[in-house]
Amino acid sequence: xxxxxxxxxxxxxxxxxxxxxxxxxxxxxxxxxxxxxxxxxxxxxxxxxxxxxxxxxxxxxxxxxxxxxxxxxxxxxxxxxxxxxxxxxxxxxxxxxxxxxxxxxxxxxxxxxxxxxxxxxxxxxxxxxxxxxxxxxxxxxxxxxxxxxxxxxxxxxxxxxxxxxxxxxxxxxxxxxxxxxxxxxxxxxxxxxxxxxxxxxxxxxxxxxxxxxxxxxxxxxxxxxxxxxxxxxxxxxxxxxxxxxxxxxxxxxxxxxxxxxxxxxxxxxxxxxxxxxxxxxxxxxxxxxxxxxxxxxxxxxxxxxxxxxxxxxxxxxxxxxxxxxxxxxxxxxxxxxxxxxxxxxxxxxxxxxxxxxxxxxxxxxxxxxxxxxxxxxxxxxxxxxxxxxxxxxxxxxxxxxxxxxxxxxxxxxxxxxxxxxxxxxx
Numbered sequence: 001x002x003x004x005x006x007x008x009x010x011x012x013x014x015x016x017x018x019x020x021x022x023x024x025x026x027x028x029x030x031x032x033x034x035x036x037x038x039x040x041x042x043x044x045x046x047x048x049x050x051x052x053x054x055x056x057x058x059x060x061x062x063x064x065x066x067x068x069x070x071x072x073x074x075x076x077x078x079x080x081x082x083x084x085x086x087x088x089x090x091x092x093x094x095x096x097x098x099x100x101x102x103x104x105x106x107x108x109x110x111x112x113x114x115x116x117x118x119x120x121x122x123x124x125x126x127x128x129x130x131x132x133x134x135x136x137x138x139x140x141x142x143x144x145x146x147x148x149x150x151x152x153x154x155x156x157x158x159x160x161x162x163x164x165x166x167x168x169x170x171x172x173x174x175x176x177x178x179x180x181x182x183x184x185x186x187x188x189x190x191x192x193x194x195x196x197x198x199x200x201x202x203x204x205x206x207x208x209x210x211x212x213x214x215x216x217x218x219x220x221x222x223x224x225x226x227x228x229x230x231x232x233x234x235x236x237x238x239x240x241x242x243x244x245x246x247x248x249x250x251x252x253x254x255x256x257x258x259x260x261x262x263x264x265x266x267x268x269x270x271x272x273x274x275x276x277x278x279x280x281x282x283x284x285x286x287x288x289x290x291x292x293x294x295x296x297x298x299x300x301x302x303x304x305x306x307x308x309x310x311x312x313x314x315x316x317x318x319x320x321x322x323x324x325x326x327x328x329x330x331x332x333x334x335x336x337x338x339x340x341x342x343x344x345x346x347x348x349x350x351x352x353x354x355x356x357x358x359x360x361x362x363x364x365x366x367x368x369x370x371x372x373x374x375x376x377x378x379x380x381x382x383x384x385x386x387x388x389x390x391x392x393x394x395x396x397x398x399x400x401x402x403x404x405x406x407x408x409x410x411x412x413x414x415x416x417x418x419x420x421x422x423x424x425x426x
């Protein structure tokens with residue numbers, strides 16, 4: 001009997017995943033830990049490895065389909081030799097196991113002739129609910145202003161490729177979905193220039209997760225000013241050592257390092273609230289999520305055991321995780337276990353923001369733009385490198401006074417780095 005591979009529990013709060021791309025097909029020989037499929041969640045796109053060595057018997061979920069955690073998505077004949085594929089859906093999105101009506105109800109629209117020549121040869125037009133395109137293709141479409149739901153893919157099973165997007169962007173491949181049966185995402189002819197973009201994939205997951213956080217936690221935000229002059233000067237001296245390790249030494253690394261002692265002083269900030277048992281769960285480990293912007297949306301990889309890493313070790317881990325997030329190479333364990341989150345708005349961070357808590361955590365710290373401003377030091381007005389820090393908290397767990405004391409403890413460490421010994425730098 002074939003071994004059933006189920007969609008695993010990818011991370012806290014993740015109940016389902018979208019099948020982005022199959023990396024194998026029925027009949028392929030696979031080895032243990034070989035990547036089988038790319039799955040997109042509200043946190044990132046991850047690769048699911050094979051738990052066994054054998055031959056793929058069948059793929060049980062089409063590309064573009066959203067399936068709950070625990071669903072059987074592929075079966076493997078353990079110990080079998082590669083040969084003829086077993087009965088089951090073909091790979092790369094071909095909808096063999098989908099009912100025929102799923103794709104046959106709407107007639108295939110006519111191909112639009114391009115101004116520079118005949119239109120490219122396309123496959124079936126994919127339903128709005130299950131557009132088949134890899135994250136890189138979706139990002140390219142956004143950059144070129146191409147609507148994927150208006151294209152018919154030339155790839156296997158109607159999958160949209162980067163070439164399809166480029167042709168459409170050059171006016172040679174866009175096929176209006178309105179030529180076929182109308183869908184709920186097609187813009188109305190009388191919309192007055194409006195454009196409707198379906199919310200799906202990672203963007204839909206982010207929306208659901210943020211809404212759940214706001215609906216669950218009692219948010220409030222405390223903001224305080226921080227003099228980062230000592231950090232800026234130390235960073236300038238230490239950047240060469242970080243670069244030698246292949247790491248980018250950012251202000252974020254200093255913030256994570258400065259958090260360690262205040263978290264020990266105020267453990268309620270490193271906790272979650274169990275809504276079922278009505279218990280506050282204080283975390284003994286210190287794993288900090290770092291909100292990272294990617295072409296697909298916001299993802300939150302986790303720097304594990306921050307309290308055990310020196311400054312340059314933290315910088316190296318932030319660099320590695322950020323690169324993995326941008327290239328969709330994050331592993332499941334790199335998205336799990338976060339106990340506190342830091343989000344940095346970067347050079348265009350503005351004055352302040354109110355970050356949304358990464359549920360089920362109870363705190364998130366926003367780091368904003370660092371820029372020179374006039375400040376009073378020893379009764380003299382001088383130029384200093386200043387920023388604002390925004391701490392959003394779940395008021396069900398953390399009172400305002402506790403949150404303020406915690407943030408001022410973090411600020412004190414950032415403003416005076418005498419605690420940052422050479423051993424702590426690394």
